[in-house]
Amino acid sequence: MTIQRLTRPALPLDLVATRDHLRIVGDHDDTSLIEMTEAAAHELEEAAEIALITQTIRVTVEGWPDSDRLRLPIGPVLGDNPTFQVMAEGELIEAELIGGTRPVLVLGETVTEYLHHARFVIEYEAGFGATPEALPPDIRHAIRDQVAALYDFRGANAHEAKTPQARGTSSQSYAMQRAIGRYRGVKA
DSSP: OEEEESOOOSOOSOHHHHHHHHTOOSSTTHHHHHHHHHHHHHHHHHHHTBOSBOEEEEEEEESOOSSSEEEOSSBOBOSSSOOEEEEETTEEOOOEEEOBSSOEEEOGGGOOTTGGGSEEEEEEEESSBSSGGGSOHHHHHHHHHHHHHHHHTTTOOTTTOOSHHHHTSOSSOHHHHHHHHHHOOOOO
16 A cells, blocks of 8 residues: 655644744744644654645555455545545546545445456545644644654753653653554554
């Protein structure tokens, strides 16, 4: 399975809110904060296998699995009529997309022996919404907390650090670890 994020919106958080969280007065570190926020958001997306801001995901699968269902690798897919397309060897295939935190694609009775060996390209939209305000509060907090950890311990070496996080036992803040654990799907 190959996964591509065809669109990836930038900066999923409000810079002013991030500055407030870190108790930074002024805009002198904005460039660093933007880079750290983007890094934290991308780290959360990759580790938890989610899309934060709505984006288009392309999944390429060599052969359909034995069941009629395929768990899509990136969630969530929200709404009653999710946007998606399934192509098998270049031809459009009818399918049903069951949305939610862990979306599932169902082919139903159309799975034939030929499809078990076909190359599928699936494109769908995943994410919590189009704006940072659509993100759940725990995700916004996790990203800000990770930015705080990155900001506070930038340039610290392991011998000088006074916290387990800065010493290298974990490069993720506790809030980030909890968010990843909460949103990451279980592998089938």
